[in-house]
Structures are given as structure tokens and as C-alpha cells.
Amino acid sequence: MSAAMAMDLAGERRPLLKVDRLTKHYGEQVGCEDVSFVLYPGEVIGIVGESGSGKSTLLNVLSAQMHPTTGTVDYDLRAQGPRDIFTLSEPERRKLMRTDWGIVHQNPRDGLRMNVSAGGNVGERLMAIGARHYGELRREGLDWMTKVELDTSRIDDKPKTFSGGMQQRLQIARNLVTRPRLVFMDEPTGGLDVSVQARLLDLLRGLVRELGIAAIIVTHDLAVVRLLADRLMVMRRGRVVEAGLTDQVLDDPHHPYTQLLVSSVLQV
Ligand SMILES: Nc1ncnc2c1ncn2[C@@H]1O[C@H](COP(=O)(O)OP(=O)(O)OP(=O)(O)O)[C@@H](O)[C@H]1O
Numbered sequence: 001m002s003a004a005m006a007m008d009l010a011g012e013r014r015p016l017l018k019v020d021r022l023t024k025h026y027g028e029q030v031g032c033e034d035v036s037f038v039l040y041p042g043e044v045i046g047i048v049g050e051s052g053s054g055k056s057t058l059l060n061v062l063s064a065q066m067h068p069t070t071g072t073v074d075y076d077l078r079a080q081g082p083r084d085i086f087t088l089s090e091p092e093r094r095k096l097m098r099t100d101w102g103i104v105h106q107n108p109r110d111g112l113r114m115n116v117s118a119g120g121n122v123g124e125r126l127m128a129i130g131a132r133h134y135g136e137l138r139r140e141g142l143d144w145m146t147k148v149e150l151d152t153s154r155i156d157d158k159p160k161t162f163s164g165g166m167q168q169r170l171q172i173a174r175n176l177v178t179r180p181r182l183v184f185m186d187e188p189t190g191g192l193d194v195s196v197q198a199r200l201l202d203l204l205r206g207l208v209r210e211l212g213i214a215a216i217i218v219t220h221d222l223a224v225v226r227l228l229a230d231r232l233m234v235m236r237r238g239r240v241v242e243a244g245l246t247d248q249v250l251d252d253p254h255h256p257y258t259q260l261l262v263s264s265v266l267q268v
Contacts, residue, residue, distance in 0.1 A: 014076060016041045016182060016214050017062070022071035024061050031057030033238040035071070041181065042212040046229030046246060048219060048261065054238040055218040056186060062216060063103055063184045064093055075182075098128045102175030102213075106187040108167035112159045112174065118145065119155040121174045129178055144173040148203060165196035169203070176207060183208075185217045189224060201227050222262065226250060234258045 017039040024031035032054040039045055047055050060066040062073055064085045074082040075096070088096065097103070105111040112121055119141035123131075131137055138155075145152045148169040159167050168188065175183060188204065189197040205228055208215055217228055225232055225246055232249045234242040234257065242255040253259045 013040060015039065015074075015082075016043075016076050018072075018074040018082065019062065020072045020074075022058070022061060022073065023069050024057050024066065025069045030054070030238040032061065032235070035233075035240055037233065037240075037243065039182075039214055039216065041214055043231065044208060044215045044217065044229045046217050046219065046225030046232045047235060048222060048225055048232060049235035050220060050261070053235040055220075055235055057238070058235070059184055059186055059216065059218045063101065064088075064096075065103075098125070099178055100181050102178070102180040102183040104168075104171055104175050104183060104185040104188050106190045108159070108164070108171045111171040112167060114160040115158055117156045117158055118150065118162070118170055121159060121170060122177050125174055125178050140177060144177050145170075147207065148173045149199075165192050165200060168192065168200060172204065172207070176211065176213070179211060179213075181214060183213055183215045185215060187219050187221075188217065189221070190219070204228060222250060234261065 015038045019035060019037050019039075022035045023033050035058060037045070047058060049055050057066070061068045064073075067086060072084045073086065075085050076082050077096070078100075085093070085096070103111065113124070116124065119138060122141045122144050123137035126137055126140060131140075141155055142152050145155060150166060150169055150173070154162070154166075159170055162170065172188075189200050192200065201224060207213075208228070215228070217225065219225060229246045232242075232244065232246045233240045234249065234253075234255065236257045242249060242253065242258045249258060250262055253262050
């Protein structure tokens with residue numbers, strides 16, 4: 001049973017994120033249009049669609065990296081309760097990014113410091129929330145390298161000497177070490193060999209479930225959402241055309257576009 005379902009049974013259903021009529025235009029061009037949904041603690045939602053359907057735009061707006069044209073995103077800030085993330089001050093937003101949120105980029109270069117050691121990449125995030133004790137930082141670094149199946153003898157090596165799959169695992173460790181409540185992932189296995197992808201997906205699934213983290217995962221790969229996501233949103237031309245439980249949407253797609261998306265994958 002997922003953490004979200006457990007939460008449901010316990011009756012503790014306060015949304016972590018509430019997205020209301022989110023729209024982003026680039027001049028005349030539609031990025032995303034009128035997107036609304038609710039995400040609960042511990043729940044994993046997948047956003048799929050072909051290239052240009054608006055997935056990255058939506059993720060960038062949801063993670064406050066971009067302002068919407070209209071619409072709101074309310075995030076449950078523990079002590080303060082729900083706040084529209086676009087009304088946060090810059091320091092408040094940065095604090096959120098450092099503590100409660102993680103962002104796993106498709107390209108590990110965008111999420112790692114390539115000239116800082118692997119241990120430093122993990123420790124840095126902890127230092128940003130106040131950890132100072134060197135031995136403790138080192139222990140956490142080793143612990144997280146083990147968790148993401150990296151050889152701990154490489155702790156002092158820089159990520160630029162790592163393979164793509166190793167860099168991605170380190171990026172995941174760097175993001176999860178602070179135990180965020182919400183992680184945004186953009187094509188987390190994109191650009192990796194199929195065999196490396198499968199192992200990384202297994203690893204991600206285990207960690208997300210173990211830590212009870214909520215996640216929003218953007219991908220064009222239906223196998224990724226099949227494995228990781230509780231719920232699915234299918235986007236086309238900036239709009240959500242179908243949404244529901246992942247297995248239901250993939251096994252019994254209603255919208256013709258989803259049917260096409262599913263059948264084209266099955267034919268591969
Ligand atoms: N900076 C920009 N300026 C103008 N139009 C943009 C910009 N970024 C995205 N768009 C447009 O917004 C729409 C959605 O693009 P977006 O990158 O969000 O799609 P996507 O589903 O993430 O695609 P991909 O899978 O190829 O990354 C597209 O029509 C795209 O041309």
C-alpha cells in the first residue's frame with residue numbers, strides 16, 4: 001500500500017500541493033493551459049505526453065522556476081499551512097528549495113557540482129540546512145552513496161569522473177539526503193542505457209516508497225510511469241486530456257490521444 005493510500009485510510013488527507021487553473025503562455029505560444037490537480041503526501045504523479053505537449057513548462061512552473069501567466073500553486077508549508085508559492089519572498093522560496101523540495105534534472109550536470117567531490121555534493125545540501133559536524137557529514141555521504149549503490153571508495157572523486165548512470169544516482173542522493181517531502185523529476189532516466197535505466201528505476205521506486213516522498217515525474221516513457229507513478233496525467237498541446245490511476249489509464253485509455261500513445265509504445 002502506498003503512503004498516500006495509508007494516509008487516506010487514516011483520514012489525514014491534507015493536500016501537499018494544490019494546483020488551480022495553471023496557465024503559462026510564451027507570447028502567443030501555449031506552454032500549458034488550465035491545469036488543475038491535487039497531490040497528497042507520499043503520492044507519486046506522472047506527467048506524460050509527446051514532445052512539445054507542455055510537460056517541462058508545467059514542471060518548471062510547479063517547481064517555481066518559472067512564473068505562470070495565470071493560476072495558483074498552493075504548497076503546504078508545514079507550520080504556516082498552504083501558501084501560494086508565487087507569493088513567497090525570494091529567501092522563503094530558496095529555503096523551500098533547499099529543505100522541503102528536491103529537483104532531479106534530466107542532465108545530472110544541471111543538478112550536481114561537477115568540481116566538488118561526490119561526498120561534498122551530498123554534504124553540501126545538509127550544510128545548507130545547518131549541519132556542520134564533519135564526521136556526521138562524511139557518514140551521511142557514505143550512507144547515501146551506499147543507498148544509491150555507488151562505490152563508497154569513490155567518495156572523494158569528482159562527479160565529472162563518473163559515468164552518466166553514476167552521476168544520476170549521485171544527483172538522487174544529493175536531493176534525497178535532506179528528506180524532502182516533494183521531489184520534481186524531469187526524465188530521470190533519460191539519456192541512460194536501457195539496462196542502467198531499469199536498475200535506476202528500481203532504486204528510485206524503493207527510495208521514494210521507503211521515505212514516503214511525494215514526487216512529480218515528467219517523462220515521455222510510459223514504462224517509467226508504470227513503475228513509479230500512482231497517478232497519471234496525459235498532456236497534449238498544453239492541456240491535460242486524461243488523468244487517473246496509472247494502471248487504469250494505461251490499461252484502459254479513454255482519450256484517443258492516450259490510446260495512440262499507449263498503442264505506439266506497445267508496437268515497439
Ligand atoms: N522559452 C520558450 N519560448 C517560447 N515557446 C516555448 C518556450 N519553451 C517552450 N515553449 C513552447 O511551449 C510548448 C510546450 O513545450 P515544453 O517544452 O513544455 O514541452 P515538453 O512536453 O516538455 O516537450 P519535450 O518533451 O520535448 O521537452 C511547445 O509548443 C514549445 O514550443
